[in-house]
Amino acid sequence: MTAIPAGEFSDYVDAIAGALVRDGYCVVDAGVPDELLWALYERTGPRSSAAFRRAGIGRDDSFRLNSKLRTDTIHWLSHDYPAESAYLHWMEYLRLELNRRLFLGLFDFECHFARYGKGAFYKKHLDAFAGNTNRILSTVLYLNPRWQDSWGGELALYRDFDSDPIENIAPVMGRLVLFFSERFPHEVRPAVRRRYSIAGWFRVREF
Incomplete structure (x- = not known):
């Protein structure tokens, strides 16, 4: 695991970039401001008023439940709410x-909250859609x-898909976890x- 300590943002990004070049993924245990983390938790946690829906697989005509x-529920972030907008600006x-x-050549960023109930999961998969290579770098920020x-x-x-995990x-x-979308199958246990x-x-x- 590549654990990156808190510090100046430029050093933080240098460490992320170095880990991505070396390993193709990294795990960051500090960096997103605490105030923003707690605002995001309020937005997705048990007292949230956000509208969540069942998550599916695929996009557009290929979307299906x-x-x-997978058995999680999701809510896509937008600039309509302060905490969501602040996170989108931070990722920009x-x-x-x-x-x-x-x-x-990263052009934009999209993201959604994911709620996993007791026993919920997402089986092993790749983030890149078949025939579509526009997702380059996947990210997961935890709010627990x-x-x-x-x-x-x-x-x-x-x-x-046939190997043992390299990280749990x-x-x-x-x-915060970052990895190249087409290179790393992954699952949520x-x-x-x-x-x-x-x-x-x-x-x-x-x-």
Whole structure:
């Protein structure tokens, strides 16, 4: 696991970029401001008034629900709410800084809150849609205060669909995970508690 300490934002992004070049993924345990984390938790947590819906797979005409593959509910972030807008601005700054360092051509960012109830899961999958390569870099920000490892709910990251996990990442409050979308199959394992996160994708322009 590549754990990156808090510090100046430029050093923080340097460390992320270095880990992505070296390993293709990284795990960041500090960086997103605490005030923003708690505002996001209020927006998605048990007292949230946001409208959540069942998550599906695919997009547009290929979208379908599949409770054998995933059982979470989601709410897409927008600039209509202060906490959501603040996070989108924060990730926009990260997008610009990563482009300066890695020349990835990242064009925009989309993300949604994900709520996983007790026992909910998302089976092993890739984030890139079939025939569509615009999702380049996946992100997950966890919003679970005082999470204990014994509760489960890890993100298991794989090199390929047939290998053992290279990382089992606990959904600790404030932890940010980034990985290349087409390179790493991954799954969200069941937990004995509800848990909350923001799943997002930096994308390149479609032509």
